Amino acid sequence: MLKILTTRWKQGHRTTRFPLELPTLPPRFRGRPVLEPARCADGCRACADACPTGAITTDGGLQLDLGRCVFCTECVDACPEGAITYSTDHRLATRRRADLVLAGAELQLADRLADELHALLGRALRLREVCAGSCNACDLDTNVLNTVGWDLSRFGIHFVASPRHADGLVVTGAISRNMHHALRETYAAVPEPRIVIAVGACAISGGPFRGSPDVCDGVEGLLPVDLYVPGCPPHPLTLLDGLLRLIGRIQGKAAEGVDAVVP
Amino acid sequence: MSPSSASAPWLTVRNGQCVDQAAVPSVSSGGFAEHVVSARGRGGRLAQLFGRRTPEGGVMLYAVVAFDHAGVLELCRTPVESRGGEPPAYPCLTAHWPAAQAFEREIAEQYGVHPLGHPWLKPLRYHATDNGAPAPWGAFDSSKPIPGDYPFYRVDGEEVHEVAVGPVHAGVIEPGHFRFQCHGEEVLHLEIALGYERRGAEPLLLHPNAARSALVAETIAGDASVGHALAYCAALEALAGVNISSRAAAIRGIALELERLANHVGDLGALCTDIGFLPASAFLGRLRGEFLSLTLDVCGSRFGRNLLRPGGVRFDIESELAAALRARVAGLQKEVQQVLDMMFAQSSVLARFEGTGVLSHEQAEDLGLVGPAARACGCRRDVRCDHPLGIFRFSHIPVSVETTGDVYARAVVRWLEVQRSLEFLLEQLGAKPEGRIFQPPGALRPNALGVGLAETWRGEAMYVAFTDDAGRLSFVKAKDPSIHNWFGLAQALRGMAISDFPLCNKSFNLSYAGHDL
Numbered sequence: 001m002l003k004i005l006t007t008r009w010k011q012g013h014r015t016t017r018f019p020l021e022l023p024t025l026p027p028r029f030r031g032r033p034v035l036e037p038a039r040c041a042d043g044c045r046a047c048a049d050a051c052p053t054g055a056i057t058t059d060g061g062l063q064l065d066l067g068r069c070v071f072c073t074e075c076v077d078a079c080p081e082g083a084i085t086y087s088t089d090h091r092l093a094t095r096r097r098a099d100l101v102l103a104g105a106e107l108q109l110a111d112r113l114a115d116e117l118h119a120l121l122g123r124a125l126r127l128r129e130v131c132a133g134s135c136n137a138c139d140l141d142t143n144v145l146n147t148v149g150w151d152l153s154r155f156g157i158h159f160v161a162s163p164r165h166a167d168g169l170v171v172t173g174a175i176s177r178n179m180h181h182a183l184r185e186t187y188a189a190v191p192e193p194r195i196v197i198a199v200g201a202c203a204i205s206g207g208p209f210r211g212s213p214d215v216c217d218g219v220e221g222l223l224p225v226d227l228y229v230p231g232c233p234p235h236p237l238t239l240l241d242g243l244l245r246l247i248g249r250i251q252g253k254a255a256e257g258v259d260a261v262v263p
Numbered sequence: 264m265s266p267s268s269a270s271a272p273w274l275t276v277r278n279g280q281c282v283d284q285a286a287v288p289s290v291s292s293g294g295f296a297e298h299v300v301s302a303r304g305r306g307g308r309l310a311q312l313f314g315r316r317t318p319e320g321g322v323m324l325y326a327v328v329a330f331d332h333a334g335v336l337e338l339c340r341t342p343v344e345s346r347g348g349e350p351p352a353y354p355c356l357t358a359h360w361p362a363a364q365a366f367e368r369e370i371a372e373q374y375g376v377h378p379l380g381h382p383w384l385k386p387l388r389y390h391a392t393d394n395g396a397p398a399p400w401g402a403f404d405s406s407k408p409i410p411g412d413y414p415f416y417r418v419d420g421e422e423v424h425e426v427a428v429g430p431v432h433a434g435v436i437e438p439g440h441f442r443f444q445c446h447g448e449e450v451l452h453l454e455i456a457l458g459y460e461r462r463g464a465e466p467l468l469l470h471p472n473a474a475r476s477a478l479v480a481e482t483i484a485g486d487a488s489v490g491h492a493l494a495y496c497a498a499l500e501a502l503a504g505v506n507i508s509s510r511a512a513a514i515r516g517i518a519l520e521l522e523r524l525a526n527h528v529g530d531l532g533a534l535c536t537d538i539g540f541l542p543a544s545a546f547l548g549r550l551r552g553e554f555l556s557l558t559l560d561v562c563g564s565r566f567g568r569n570l571l572r573p574g575g576v577r578f579d580i581e582s583e584l585a586a587a588l589r590a591r592v593a594g595l596q597k598e599v600q601q602v603l604d605m606m607f608a609q610s611s612v613l614a615r616f617e618g619t620g621v622l623s624h625e626q627a628e629d630l631g632l633v634g635p636a637a638r639a640c641g642c643r644r645d646v647r648c649d650h651p652l653g654i655f656r657f658s659h660i661p662v663s664v665e666t667t668g669d670v671y672a673r674a675v676v677r678w679l680e681v682q683r684s685l686e687f688l689l690e691q692l693g694a695k696p697e698g699r700i701f702q703p704p705g706a707l708r709p710n711a712l713g714v715g716l717a718e719t720w721r722g723e724a725m726y727v728a729f730t731d732d733a734g735r736l737s738f739v740k741a742k743d744p745s746i747h748n749w750f751g752l753a754q755a756l757r758g759m760a761i762s763d764f765p766l767c768n769k770s771f772n773l774s775y776a777g778h779d780l
Contacts, residue, residue, distance in 0.1 A: 003604075007546070011602075050472075051474075054477050099340060131437050149552055174462055178459045179460070182431055208479050208481075211467075212467060215462050221745075
């Protein structure tokens with residue numbers, strides 16, 4: 001018993017102060033890509049050809065789809081002009097699929113749930129996670145939010161065992177054909193009103209497995225999605241930022257500087 | 264026990280080696296099982312058994328038998344064809360060597376090849392065959408939605424009841440279905456039906472965009488990205504005939520051990536969660552994240568994505584970064600040691616771990632277990648030691664072995680491996696090997712096959728890559744260690760209380776995605 005207490009004392013308090021303070025991210029962390037189409041040479045499509053998931057298009061101007069991007073830097077290496085770089089900005093989550101397509105302009109970050117839903121779920125959000133053809137990385141980094149380092153429950157957000165107790169689903173994976181049915185059944189078991197959060201490139205677009213006959217290329221078109229969290233997998237900070245924006249605890253634009261935190 | 268003599272129809276290869284496909288000796292399909300099973304008598308371990316479609320429309324089966332103490336693999340093959348309207352068939356191996364059970368089911372499901380006499384012939388992943396031939400259990404019906412329609416083994420009798428769990432579980436974990444046959448609390452039999460995570464990964468490994476192919480290898484089992492990438496790179500580098508620099512090899516080793524540390528530390532914490540010992544659960548859950556953060560510092564991804572590529576690594580560990588990482592590893596070593604010393608000193612922890620989910624050494628050998636689950640049963644096998652490649656040729660990590668085969672043994676093996684990986688990191692982050700971190704791998708040798716093995720934190724991952732006459736990849740067989748071990752978990756549950764299942768499951772912590780591909 002004494003040993004437990006000594007260890008407890010030595011471990012100390014380890015929960016991040018986010019969103020009041022931003023945890024330090026290392027320089028190699030790859031957050032929001034920054035596009036500078038002005039640098040593109042005419043007719044050059046080196047980045048689009050290099051991209052393993054078809055996230056980049058150059059016809060009609062340089063565009064990068066965060067919903068397909070796996071943040072791998074192949075495009076950065078391929079570009080002779082330095083038109084694509086990765087910033088360390090972790091804020092990536094959006095409310096609409098179309099908002100994930102970057103075209104040089106500001107990223108339209110997720111806004112709060114509509115008033116009625118916000119009144120219901122803003123202070124107590126119960127989520128059921130469904131892993132449907134992921135590699136397990138999105139699931140593991142979703143789970144990380146439950147560790148003492150992040151302590152998700154201080155925001156009133158909990159992962160629950162039964163869809164009957166949930167206000168919504170967190171979906172990971174490319175939606176394998178073999179999980180399609182179970183996903184639909186689980187969604188049907190969540191009482192209305194309910195929300196859906198798509199986490200990771202697989203859930204948004206199929207990710208590395210897009211085009212395989214064994215997957216449905218993500219949840220788009222199968223379930224109505226309320227929050228898209230891109231990444232492969234998203235950093236826990238990116239996911240938490242998205243969740244807090246959804247419940248209105250963080251508000252603000254994608255501009256530089258500190259976002260407004262709602263107490 | 265020794266590998267085969269030169270005259271026997273086997274081809275000897277080593278990890279990271281490439282050979283001509285035509286050099287792999289072919290035996291008759293009627294004598295294949297006997298031939299492969301005879302390798303067991305010489306001390307062999309079935310590392311892989313897979314099928315590949317031939318250009319003529321038939322199926323070629325390949326067996327890879329590992330002789331771990333000699334550090335070699337032996338290969339042979341057999342063609343199976345349909346004769347006189349009968350479906351293609353061959354006498355099965357599983358009846359004589361249970362380690363083949365999942366592989367033969369995989370082959371039957373992929374190509375409709377019948378392993379005659381297979382004692383447990385059931386679907387493995389639920390999909391249509393690659394060549395349109397009906398599987399031995401009938402044609403695939405895509406209108407039936409889920410792999411839950413399955414011929415479960417069933418126990419009947421007074422007070423016998425059945426418990427069905429999954430595919431959607433209580434926690435944030437991968438999908439699978441567990442069917443228990445119980446008498447009261449006692450589990451008489453557990454059957455595990457997988458396939459829910461099936462994404463069709465193997466064909467995507469042939470994607471013309473090399474970065475896509477590597478990305479798929481990294482996401483076959485996303486918590487073992489580095490381990491899978493290491494085996495994948497070894498197979499492709501064998502075909503390209505490229506030797507990576509000692510600097511790149513050291514960085515790969517560092518990434519592999521960081522991955523092992525994150526997962527082992529996380530698993531030890533999760534074991535404590537499942538027995539309700541929350542202090543260690545909380546501390547270790549956080550410490551797991553610290554190791555992921557170190558990987559993030561190296562390559563910008565907590566899971567080591569995009570670090571390893573055929574030809575080397577894409578991110579360097581410069582001396583400044585190495586010094587910073589080393590200081591953090593030294594600090595973490597103290598913290599981890601402190602928590603694990605405390606955890607393993609608790610009688611309540613030991614009481615729950617000891618004697619739970621026991622597998623005997625014989626069972627582990629029969630089923631061909633790998634990784635910590637095998638080492639916990641006294642099986643001395645570890646790719647880093649037996650088939651070393653890269654940094655592990657120069658820096659030797661001792662194999663961690665326990666003998667009791669229970670949850671306790673699987674926890675202790677992880678604890679020992681945590682200590683040894685930490686020492687390895689401190690050593691490697693202090694060394695300054697030379698060389699360019701990356702060199703483009705160049706053209707692949709045509710009509711060849713390359714073999715790559717790596718000891719992921721779960722055990723042996725293996726990639727066997729084939730090229731066509733133009734030197735393009737024509738077939739890649741990927742293996743996650745989990746395919747060996749799932750049956751071990753099912754066996755370990757026999758006679759246990761059903762409430763011990765979460766603890767036993769966590770002590771194996773197998774990959775659903777890696778199994779389902």
